[in-house]
Amino acid sequence: MRGLHKYLLFFLFSSYNFLFGQSDTASVNSLIRQSRHANSTGLYDSALFYARRAHEISVQLGSKRGIGQSLTCLGNAYSNLADFGNALKAYNDAIAPLESDGDLQNLSALYSNIGIVYYNKSELPKALDHYLKALKIAEKAANKGNMASAMANIGAVYRQSGDHAKALSYYERALVYAKEISDPSRATKVMNNLGNLYLYDKKYDRALEYYTDALKLKEELDDKKGVALALCNIAIVYDERKDFDKALFYYKKGLALSEEIKDKNGSGLFYGNMGTLYLAKKQFPESERALQKALEISTETGDMDGTREWNEGLSEMYFQKGDHKEALLHFKQFIAARDSIFNEENTKKQVRSEMNFEFEKKEAATQLEQEKKEAVAAAEAKKQRIILLAISGFGILVLAFAIFAYRSFLQKKKANIEIGRQKHLIEEKQKEILDSIHYARRIQHSLLTQENYIQKHLTRLNR
DSSP states (O other), X not given: OHHHHHHHHXXXXXXXXXXXXXXXHHHHHHHHHHHHHHHHTTOHHHHHHHHHHHHHHHHHHXXXXXXXXXXXXXXXXXXXXXXXXXXXXXXXXXXHHHHHHTOHHHHHHHHHHHHHHHHXXXXXXXXXXXXXXXXXXXXXXXXXXXXXXXXXXXXXXXXXXXXXXXXXXXHHHHHHHHHHTTOHHHHHHHHXXXXXXXXXXXXXXXXXXXXXXXXXXXXHHTOHHHHHHHHHHHXXXXXXXXXXXXXXXXXXXXXXXXXXXXXXXXXXXXXXXXXXXXXXXXXXXXXXXXXXXXXXXXXXXXXXXXXXXXXXXXHHHHHHHTOHHHHHHXXXXXXXXXXXXXXXXXXXXXXXXXXXXXXXXXXXXXXXXXXXXXXXXXXXXXXXXXHHHHHHHHHHHHHHHHHHHHHHHHHHHHHHHHHHHHHHHHHHHHHHHHHHHXXXXXXXXXXXXXXXXXXHHHHHXXX
C-alpha cells in the first residue's frame, strides 16, 4: 500500500502538470516545497518521494540549484528517520552543486543540517565545525534567519560541553535575530534551548515558561515533531518536580505523536523517560517494558548516550526487583557504553579547547574590526563637527561683517544727510547774506542818487 500511495502521489502531481502546463523547473520547485512540508509535518516517506523525484528532474535539466536543494531535502528526510549514514551522503553530495550555483542561503542551511547529524551522533567537534561554517556563510549573505539557526546550534554545543554562559549568550542572540525576522520556527527552537538551560539550573518556572511558549508556536505551525519535543520538555519539568502524574500525561501524549510521525529518536527518548519515571514509582513491569523498548531503539539508531542511560536504568530496575543476574548484565553494558563515550570525550576535550581558542580568536578579531569601524566613524564624526564649526565660524564672521558694513552704510548715509542739511543751511545763510548785501547796495545806490541830486541842485542855487 505504501508503494501504491507513492505512485498515486506521482500520478496526481504529473496530471496537474499536464493539465496546467507547469514547466520542469516549476515542477522541481513545487516538489522541493512538498518535500520540505512533508519533512516539517512528519511525513518522511512522502518527503523522500518528493525529494527523489525533484532530484531526477533536476539532473535531467542540469540544474545545480535543483540538484543541491533536492539532495538537501533527501538528507533531511533521512536525518529525521535517524538514517544518519544516508543523510550525510545526501548532504555531502549537495555541497558542490550549491557552491557552484552560489546559493548561499541553502548552503548555510545545509552546513547546519550536517552539524545537526554530527550533534545527534555525539560528535561535537564535527558538529561545531559545520555550525561555524554555516554561520560564516550566513553572515556573508546577511541572512538573519540562518544566522539565528547557526547561533542556536553553536549554543547547543557549548551547553553540551558544559559552558552554560556561552550557550546562554548565543541562544539570546539567536532569539533576537529570530524575532527580528518574525520566524516562529527558529524562535521555538531557541526557546526550547533556553528552557533546557534553565531546567539544568533547576529554574523550573523559567524553563516551563519557555517550553510552553514553544509548544504554542509549534502547534500553530502544525510541526508535529516540534510539538512532540515541547511536550517531552514540559514532561521533564514535571518529572523533576516529582509531579509524576502530569509528567506521565505529557510523556504519553508526546510518545503517541512521535510514533505517528515515525520519529525513532523521539520515541526512544519518551520510552526511556517513562521507564525511569515508572522505576521511581516502583512500577517494575511498566518500567522494564519501557526501558527495554528505549534500549532497542537506541541500539538500532546508534545512540550511545541512550544506550548508556537505558542500560543504567535497566540495571537499577533489575537490582531493585531482585534479579541480580540481569542487573549485572546491564551494568556491564552500561560500563562499556560509558567507557566508549568517555574515551571519545577525552579526544573531544583537546579538540574543544582548540576549538574554543580559535573561536575566541575569531570573536576577538571581529571585536577589533568593530572597534576599528567605530574609531573611523568617531574620527569622521569629529571631522564633520570640525567642518561644521568652521562653516559656522565663517558664517558668523560673514554675518558680523555684513552687520558692520550695514551699520557703516547707515552711519555714512546719516552723515551724508547731515552734510546735505548743513550744506543747505549754509546755502540758505549765504543767500540771506547775499540778499542783505544786494539790499544794502540798493539802499546805498538810492542814497547816492539823492545826494547827487541834492548836490546838483545846491550847486545851481549857489550860482
